[in-house]
Amino acid sequence: MAVFTAVTLDDLTQWMEQFPLGQAVALQGIASGIENSNFFLTTERGEYVLTVFENLDFDQLPFYVHLMRHLAERGIPVPAPVANAAGDLVVALHGKPAAIVSKLEGSSQMDPQPVHCAAMGAMLARMHLAALDFPLHQPNLRGLDWWQATMPQVLPYLSPGNAELLRSEVAFQAAFAAGETYPQLQRGPVHADLFRNNVMFVGERLTGCFDFYFAGVDAWLFDLAVTVNDWCIDLASGALDTARVDALLDAYRAVRPFTGAEEASWQPMLRAAALRFWLSRLYDFYVPRAAEMLTPHDPTHFERILRDRIATPAPRLAHQE
Ligand SMILES: Nc1ncnc2c1ncn2[C@@H]1O[C@H](COP(=O)(O)OP(=O)(O)O)[C@@H](O)[C@H]1O
Numbered sequence: 001m002a003v004f005t006a007v008t009l010d011d012l013t014q015w016m017e018q019f020p021l022g023q024a025v026a027l028q029g030i031a032s033g034i035e036n037s038n039f040f041l042t043t044e045r046g047e048y049v050l051t052v053f054e055n056l057d058f059d060q061l062p063f064y065v066h067l068m069r070h071l072a073e074r075g076i077p078v079p080a081p082v083a084n085a086a087g088d089l090v091v092a093l094h095g096k097p098a099a100i101v102s103k104l105e106g107s108s109q110m111d112p113q114p115v116h117c118a119a120m121g122a123m124l125a126r127m128h129l130a131a132l133d134f135p136l137h138q139p140n141l142r143g144l145d146w147w148q149a150t151m152p153q154v155l156p157y158l159s160p161g162n163a164e165l166l167r168s169e170v171a172f173q174a175a176f177a178a179g180e181t182y183p184q185l186q187r188g189p190v191h192a193d194l195f196r197n198n199v200m201f202v203g204e205r206l207t208g209c210f211d212f213y214f215a216g217v218d219a220w221l222f223d224l225a226v227t228v229n230d231w232c233i234d235l236a237s238g239a240l241d242t243a244r245v246d247a248l249l250d251a252y253r254a255v256r257p258f259t260g261a262e263e264a265s266w267q268p269m270l271r272a273a274a275l276r277f278w279l280s281r282l283y284d285f286y287v288p289r290a291a292e293m294l295t296p297h298d299p300t301h302f303e304r305i306l307r308d309r310i311a312t313p314a315p316r317l318a319h320q321e
């Protein structure tokens with residue numbers, strides 16, 4: 001279902017000549033994924049993934065693909081985009097932007113244990129540090145401005161209780177962002193969608209993360225909160241699982257210690273990360289777009305998480321100076 005643009009080996013015969021990969025010898029559509037057309041591509045030089053971008057234009061892609069290349073060059077396990085003879089990382093295929101990236105080994109770990117969370121925490125901290133000198137800039141396009149612009153579009157569909165929750169949380173986050181602590185948070189390019197389905201493992205070894213198409217510049221703590229809210233929870237209740245939280249935070253802190261401002265912002269950031277995905281899921285659920293391709297995720301999952309993060313004191317980040 002996730003191949004929206006049909007591509008055949010014949011289509012690639014001439015197209016591949018611009019890449020230093022030899023001829024394409026096998027091409028297989030990837031069934032999972034909901035945004036783009038993805039293919040496993042075997043060439044004379046090895047195994048790759050070909051993506052035809054269905055929703056992003058040529059001018060929207062440089063931040064994402066150059067960030068992936070920047071991280072890959074610094075040893076962070078992410079798919080490395082392959083440049084063509086002209087140095088381009090994004091090239092037209094059937095009139096749409098397309099890219100070839102290296103294929104990661106392994107599969108997603110959908111039942112993560114503390115050992116997997118520790119691997120995630122260490123990789124995330126390394127990724128944040130490695131992206132610090134990335135020269136391109138794009139804000140997180142799913143940040144506060146987007147929350148404020150999107151809220152009025154979903155409010156008419158919500159129960160009075162949920163409408164009040166959404167209004168009060170967006171107001172809380174706006175006040176927090178305007179306060180003294182928020183500007184002190186460490187910032188840089190972040191992935192911003194590091195859910196379990198976007199990370200690969202072979203056994204306990206993390207082999208890489210992909211799907212950088214929500215990346216942007218934001219607080220590192222926001223990225224950490226997005227990750228913890230997906231990797232370290234009891235799926236039924238949304239509550240945090242202490243053993244997995246500790247494993248992830250300990251591993252992150254060992255690479256990049258937290259600051260006092262981050263300690264003070266942890267609970268608001270856990271709430272912000274829950275709000276971000278509650279709102280995007282509400283939007284995808286209630287506001288279908290033209291050329292709709294998304295299969296909406298369940299918004300109530302993040303409503304539960306947001307209510308829990310508001311009601312329950314956050315675990316300590318235990319910063320070290
Ligand atoms: N670089 C890669 N290496 C290995 N598998 C990949 C890679 N990129 C994508 N995939 C596979 O393709 C699937 C769909 O990719 P994803 O980025 O989630 O698609 P979409 O953007 O359409 O949601 C993933 O679940 C994964 O199995």
Ligand SMILES: N[C@@H](CCOP(=O)(O)O)C(=O)O
Nearest residue numbers: 193195197198211277281297
């Ligand atoms: N992780 C988000 C939606 C984005 O989906 P992805 O498959 O592209 O990572 C969510 O769960 O709402």
